[in-house]
Amino acid sequence: MSAAELTRDAFLGGRLHLWQPRAGYRAGVDPVLLAAAVPARPGQSVLELGCGAGAAVLCLNARVPGLSLTGVELQPFYAELARRNAAENEAPLRVVEADLQRLPPELRAQAFDHVIANPPYYERHRSTASEDAGRDVALAGETPLVEWIATASRRLAPRGYLTLIQKADRLPELIAACTARLGSLRVRAIQPRVGRKAELVLMQARKGGRAGFVLEAPLIMHEGARHRVDGESYTPEVLNILRGGQALPWSA
Template identity: 40%
Template sequence: MTQAGDITEDRLLGGRLIVRQPREGFRIAIDTVFLAAAVPVRAGEKVLDLGCGVGGAALCLLAREPEAQVTGLDLQRALVTLAGENAKANGFEGRFSAMVGDVRSAPPRIGPGGFDHVLANPPYLEQGKATASPKELRRVADMEGEARLADWLQAAITFARDGGSVTFIQRADRLQGLLAGLEGTCGDLVVFPLWAGPGKPARRVLVQAVKQSRKPMTLASGLLLHAEGGGYTAEAEAVLREAAALRLRPA
């Protein structure tokens, strides 16, 4: 990723954000935008983005709430470097900082209970149950490494304060693992499907929980991404282009 041709410069949120990212490997997609939109952040709150990559989710969150303070953590040093450059390019240099680290052994700066909100978009493919890409950058982005989904969930719970939220986006077929990892230490869970289109199944789900809450789980109606004909619905467009918040729970 040292050559100019290996990096692309892209736009998010209707052109509001400039993002430089590798041409290969993890590429920011709508999942990143919806994850950021789902975090119920308020001015002055601290947010941790586990597996932040080049900072896509963090930047989308700050575009909606510029007075938040976001810390990112990622294993790949090259991506952390790009995240810092992206923060500066979008005027969030003082609000977003990223560091190199593993979700299983984070740097001391990331302390237990230190964040109001934790968000994560872990690799979607489970080891032993999918074929890994022969390309290293794509494999690292898509396939779980030594850190499994349970490790990501435990890290999120550890770093969130009591009463703080943890928010994940994941493949719908891994919902059982998400719920199992949150059971016991979190409550007020909400499962929010992202429906692919009318009459089509949800391939992705957002799951949010509150640490140490005892409230029961809610299965939300979710969001319809595509209307008849294939275009995005007005609700999806508002999130993707206008930086609108995605409210998982009723007001």
């Protein structure tokens, strides 16, 4: 892909710059929210399943120094973009080009403190294929959601955390997939505005966790009941995440 077919976009108020395809799947707000919700500490290891161009894992790296980072990406073009973005942002990210259901032996031998993921939002049999192949795989891949959870569970170290973002209407599927694999589930709904239904959810689960289910206070994205003026209308909390690179903590 030529330089004219790429854009270099700023994230976290300019602390991070990422190359992305001008057309096709482009990272936006969702991976930034995902990264903000990961309770990682310096010295820990992180695996991102389906890392794309690296937006989520590199946003996490910008907030938490000293992490050991690995990304798995099926599509060669996006894997190469993730490597380029990691190098230009001086991030210690290793990118493995592989299907998450057929990870290479060296990766299957590893366990991670955190696994993060932004699985495709749509089921392949219920969606119309995109004309752009990269966008189609990112938004409606062939791998069932339960396999994302199963792979994450196998790669987590004991007491390790899975953090992911997904469409709200697939929450029952997520919870069912975690049964007998992961515990201590926490869910935070992401609402566009006060009074609107949630469109996305963040979910955290823990390997070996035994705590009860927790429904966190929702994250409200925009101020006001409706969009009234041109320009951004993010709430202060969301602005602190998107521009300031701050964490989105889970309750104690």
